[in-house]
Amino acid sequence: MSKSIVVAEDFNVSRKIIVSTLAKEGYVVMEASDGAEAVNLFDGRTIDLLITDFNMPNMNGAELIQKVRAIDSYSYLPILLLTTEVRQEKIQQAIDGNITAIVKKPFDTTEFVKIVKKALR
């Protein structure tokens, strides 16, 4: 059975690259353009991985992660957080211990697929 991945990213350009990369790998990908839209997808259905941007309108990545983690069935869900290098330390502090890994943007797609595969094991 192919794994389901939620991608939350407000910048269309990045989201499109991610979605097309993952779709090519055979994953079922659900897209959301902000945190609020993404959180609605976590309605109890099976989701194997959340990939989210940090900076998003309406609900940012940190809030989204908090909300998702609070739902019982997703408390051990792998989460990859996308961010630009500049604010990494700040982010690390805010959500450390809650996520699987931070992925620096921009990233190399082959490298990215490798990370996704590892996160899904």
Add this chain to the structure above:
Amino acid sequence: MRTQMPCLLFSLNKELFGIDVENVLRVINLEKLMKVPKSPDFIAGALSLEGNVIPVVDLGKKIELGATTIDKRTKVIILQVHHEDDSIDVGVLIDEVLDVVTINESKVLPPVLDKMGFNTQTLDGMYKIEEDFYMILNATKVFEKELATLV
């Protein structure tokens, strides 16, 4: 060699262009452009980005397409152009970002060499998406002269 190339599509002076996403650091709105007197004609000015001074190039002029009209919607693509071990950051003025697509490099057609109204030496080629032709710019070729002077 890659066969798939993620490409940022944009418009400039009514023409359609694409550029390899690998060169794109980010796209920003044009604000606070500093004039640089005595600079080459194709330099529109410079802007500050995260504490660095980035020159902004009038891409239209640079590739001999004609000067870009600056208005409220004008955007700047910040490019990172590589040259051997070095790289330089430079902004280019564009009208609008259209999309990001993955293009198949084997389907890039060679540029029509003459009668295109601008310097086609700066292109990797043409790419057809639906009914439109996009000119795929090669950042290194655009700044060939400037890169050559890097020590």
Add this chain to the structure above:
Amino acid sequence: MDFQQEYIEEAKQVLKSLEHSLLELEKSPDPDQVNNVYRYLHTIKGSAGMFGYDHVERLSHELEDLFSDVRDGIRQQDDFMLDLTLHAVDILRDLLDGKDVVRESEKIIESIATIKGTAASGKGGRGAEVVNGYVVILRPDENIYKRGINFQGVLDDIQELGVCEFMIHNETVPFERQLSEKRITSWFEIILASTKSLDEVKEVFLFMKEAEYVVLAITSIDLFSSAEYKAFIALSPEMIDARERMARQLIPTLSALAEPSVVRDDAKTDDAVSVDDADEEEQQTTTIKKSKRGGHVSVSTQKLDQLINIVSELVIFRSEIQHLMGNNQRPEIAEAIEKLESLTLKLRDSAFNIRLVPLNILNVKLQRLIRSVSKDLGKEIEFITEGLDTELDRSMINALEAPLMHIIRNAIDHGIEKPEERERRNKPRKGLLKFYSYNSGDHVFIQLQDDGNGIDFDKIKAKGIEKGLLNKGQQYSEKELLNVMMSPGFSTADKVTTVSGRGVGMDVVKKEIAAIRGDIEVSTEKGLGSIFTLRLPLTLTVLDTLVVNVNESKYLIPISEVEFCYQETYTKLFAKKSRQVNYEGQLLPFVSLREYFGDDSYPAEGTVIIINKNDTRMAVVVDNIVGKLQTVYKPLNNILQDVNCFSGASILGDGSMALILNALKLNQ
């Protein structure tokens, strides 16, 4: 990956010490230095394996072997050996930088084999089916599952790598229950035999934090009794035995690796470190616990740059607050801002101070250069240094390296005569090359003096005429001739030597020095020698400037270049056709920036600024002076490098930018 970065930085420091010892050895054989060389190589080898630098490990291992023979009196040191090792130091450095010099490294290993008189054995060949031994120590965070990491999956992946032996420590709660409850309180020690490389093994731990795992390559069975291992797990002799047995069983090549020479290494050398190097040694081997000593901490340049950037932004931000407050500020706020200002400035000064490095770090490089160049050219050189403790901005020292080396090359190649020639001239056989550095005000001066033949002005003139840079029959001052010498495409070498040929001339040196806002001056006496003087700003980044206004745009002029300002009407300025002002009874050329930038409207009155830079005077006319500002210097990107009337730019308090004027270039 921070560990790795730290390793690279520190390995490079060790390489520097190694280089130094090798140069000392070359002067005279010295058992202490041999010992040092051996120890440095050992240190590099030891940690290279831990961080996956297989080629570094191999090369340093071979060299270490060689020097252990020298140490034990089995082999005599010779020039070839030292040359080869010095070359290997460069290659090791390149390997650490990730450069692809593997082939070169293999060549050196072959040469070492030749020295040893043994043909390269098959042992070193990295066939695909070589089984490597690793120890993995896993200390997962109790709540690792809450990060979305499937710890069971990590363990499964390890098992897939090859054959392994798991040891579970601190199993107060049965491990099965820890897994089902998704709360891991144990930690793990795993001996693994795998055909995979260290990097491939490490990939399994992609999402684990640096403090949560360590992978060690078992290069010798002594690993388990080494100090390095002790830092992770304290083991009793029985426990060590058990592990050695397990490892021998899993990794058949281990018994073969355990040559007698390796046995004495680890335990002994780690303790027998001389006092001054203890810090270095400790940082090398300590990965989990931090160094307890005060002393020095190596910081990566990247981190430093980041700090400087933040501090610079803070300086700008402070001005921005002041700017936003305008005139209507309450006294308390004004006071608070003042405090903020003084703190910000202090912070900035300390941050910049961190960046200052003594010139000493160039010493070894220069010595090596002098050594190899003088050898190539058959010249004898005595190199004397003074003031190497003078500090300069780190980036500046990096930028200085190439021009300094070029000047030294030139001095040895063109300046200093051959020993026989010198004897004929009643000079000592050895040519003197003196490197002298000192601080003066905001500047650092570096002088390179040689007692060679001096610059031959007739030769320069002839060459200048030949190149079409000078007119025949015209008289030129020495200063003019020196200027010609530093102009593009000028080279006085009779034939292009490999030493100073290559088409690079003094013009490049001048350009490189100018790029770090420095100047170069030459004085010379025929038959007696030359002095090159470099004048450099203390730091690249802070600059006191005068903010001036020209047609609604702001520009900056470094205050150090401003001698005097006064107002003058344009009618008077433009009264004559020649653009000159009378200042202190002297006629100075002036440039009206409005005119220069192509404006053709002028206000009634302008401000004349008398510029004095290195005793060259000129005047610049602007609309008016806005004020003084301490700014952070930002270089202009290459695309703007042709615009040489500006040397850089700065960001002003309101977030806008202004260009820094390079006044002397306005005339050209």
